[in-house]
Amino acid sequence: MKRFALLAAFLAALPLAGIAGPAPSPERQIDALFAPWNRPGMPGALVAVIRDGKVVLTKRYGMADIERGVPMSPSAEFFIGSMSKQFTAFAIHLLAKDGKLSLDDDVHMYLPDVPDFGRKITIRNLLHHTSGLRDYFDLMAMAGLRPGDVIDEDKALALIRRQRTLNFEPGQEWDYSNTGYVLLARIVEHVAGKPFPEFARERIFVPLGMTHTLFQQDYRTLVPGRVLSYVPADSDGFRLAPVNISMAGDGGVLTTLGDLALWDRNFYDGRVGGMDVVRQMQATGVLNDGKPIAYASGLLVYPYRGLRLVEHSGGAGGYGNQLWRFPDQHLSVMVFANTADIDTYHTVRKVADMFLDRVPGAAPAEPMAPAKTFKEIRLDPARLDALVGFYATSPQSGITFTKENGRLMALGMGFPKMPAFPYGERDFFARVTASRFSFDPPGPDGIVAGGILHWGEQDIPATCTTRPMPSAAELKRVEGDFYSDELHVLYSIAGKDGDLVLTYPGGTVTLGFNGERDYETGFGTLKYQCGTDGCTGFTISTERARNVRFTRVALAPSSR
Structure with missing residues (x-):
């Protein structure tokens, strides 16, 4: 009951601007938003709203562990992926405050085995993603990373050391690089003389009372209350999507909503690090030409509805996580999901808007298209015969549709063959690439002349034709x-x-x-x-x- 009293007090303190008639309570609106996942056998999500460091609303949906029938719990441990970067950045700022390093130091002072590209790369470049270093995740994919392969520090560092060139001159551009935050964690280890997870525990987590938070440097570590990760299966239902990552720095944190509320409070009282470190954490970077960027230290800072927003997302496997903080309003919203088919950006924005609508000075929310979900329908396999063929989307590219075991299969250039699931008489979607294809109605002769590939925000016409054959x-x-x-x-x-x-x-x-x-x-x-x-x-x-x-x-x- 205390939680609802806090929520009621929070809402009562906000003027009701421009609301005609009674509106559904935020709780009911959030329930409606997550209704598709609030049923047995489904993965789900946690939602929390924080006011002045206190959790005033918590909602839970779906299952933390489908196989064992464990429902989602507010105390559940989530792998938060790139949201971990703010803790790595905070560790760097603590060492700078201690006088142990400077943000303008060359990284080679601490990591001499990083390749010398003939350009100075500073710690500040790493913090702001302006180093030009290639992202090791993308390099691993190029090298043949397969589902189920373990990503560990030794493999990542070996790959980083073999690079010969940068993406760009340090400070010339902004380009998100996980490599930079792997190196930041190694710098902390070098300067502090202890493992990075241990430093984070001693200097950040324990002082803040975050007793359920850790940097997991070995994916096999047992973590009580861990939420499992899921992605939609090729057919009905879901499949497990384990995250085999043994890295700390660019990711690796497991935590709970309650612990993150304690972290959120530190941005107002500076209990750990002091308010000067808090301000530096939220100071955005500047490129060599003086152009400002929105990235600070493991955090993005930019206006939303005319208000200052500080946020960062994180995800891996089926995990998707968002923490939005409006520091001037002392308002934060968190959404944690354990399934890849929940759009956490869409949902955290929707939840935030429910509360910002009552904040004086907040600009009206811009219309947002509803998240698109598609449900497979049954289709007579005989109807697929007319759809088989090569559909050219450009002179150089196209999609081949075949019929195999009563199912339509799609082979796009550069992608593995995948099933196409019908959600209409002539409309199909792919779960793997989040793309769709709509076939034209058959002509009088029964021949389908083409269709439209829906790829992201693009609608690309396609023509059924003979495949060009090279000599x-x-x-x-x-x-x-x-x-x-x-x-x-x-x-x-x-x-x-x-x-x-x-x-x-x-x-x-x-x-x-x-x-x-x-x-x-x-x-x-x-x-x-x-x-x-x-x-x-x-x-x-x-x-x-x-x-x-x-x-x-x-x-x-x-x-x-």
């Missing part, structure tokens, strides 16, 4: 074996049934064929370097790991 000479220019000494990985590319197929430690990827243009691999864009004598190599790029070079190699024939 043997065209394939020969781009086939071959290619090696990257930065990744220590070999890619083999060969023609098969008119497609280029990439084989690497992560499996096989159908690239399609488009001459020497860019190819999408699903883990980066492949761009060939070709001349009159053929193609000598290529680069693989993502936004966070650019231009990783591969060179053609001639492998010795195997002896038998």
Whole structure:
């Protein structure tokens, strides 16, 4: 009852501006928002609203452990992914306050094994994601990371040490890099002379009373009350999505709503670190040209509805987490989910708006499209025959639809073959890529002429046509074996049934064929370097790991 009294007092203190007639209580609105997950056999979420460091509302939905029938609990332990970065940044600021380091120090003062790129990279660059360092997660994907593989510190650091170039000059751009926060944790260890998780426990968690919070450096560590992670299964239901990450710094924190409320309070009273450290945590960065950025130290700071918002999200596997703080209103909202089909940004924004509508001076909320969910329907397998074929989305790309075991399967260039689930007579969705395809109605002759690929916010027309087939000479220019000494990985590319197929430690990827243009691999864009004598190599790029070079190699024939 105390929780409801606090909530009522909070709402009573806010003027009701422009509300016509009685509105549903925030609790009822939140219940409606999470209704799809509030039933047996479903994963779910936790929601909390904090006012002046006190939790005034807590809601729980679904199951923490479907297999064992454990319902979600406010005391549940969540893996919060990149929300952990603010604790790593706080540790750095504590050491700076102690006089043990300066934010403008070159990282090589503490980590001499980081490659020398010929440019000074400062601790401040790491904090603000302006270092130019390639993201090790993207590099691991390029190197062949497979579902279930363990991501640990030794693998990540070995990969970081092999890099030869940066994405950009330090301070020239802002580009989110998990690599930077892995290195920050190593700097803390070097300066403090103890393991990073131990430093965080002694200097942050214990002083704040966060007794249910830890940096998990080994994913096999037993954590009582841990919530399990789920993703939608290829058919009905869900499957377990374990997070096999043994890293601390860029992620790794397990915590509870109650502990995060204690952390939230520290941004108002500075109990640990003092208010000067709190202010530095929320001071946003500046690029070399003087342009300000929204990223501070493990936190984003920007206006929302005319109010100052401090926030950071985090996720891995099926976990999705959001903590939004409006410091001038002493109001925070948290949403933790253990299933990938809950849009935590959409839901935390919706919950925040319920309370901001009553805050004086808050601008009106901008309309937000409802989160799209699709439910599979039963469709006569015979109706799929008319949909089979190649649908060109551009001169260089397209999707092949086949019928296998009574189900429609889709093979997009750069993606593995995946089932397409019907949610309408001619409408299908893919669970893996969050994309949809709508087929045109069949003509008088029963032939389907095309359709529309719904990809993100794009609606891309597609035409059913004959697949273009490359000549043997065209394939020969781009086939071959290619090696990257930065990744220590070999890619083999060969023609098969008119497609280029990439084989690497992560499996096989159908690239399609488009001459020497860019190819999408699903883990980066492949761009060939070709001349009159053929193609000598290529680069693989993502936004966070650019231009990783591969060179053609001639492998010795195997002896038998």
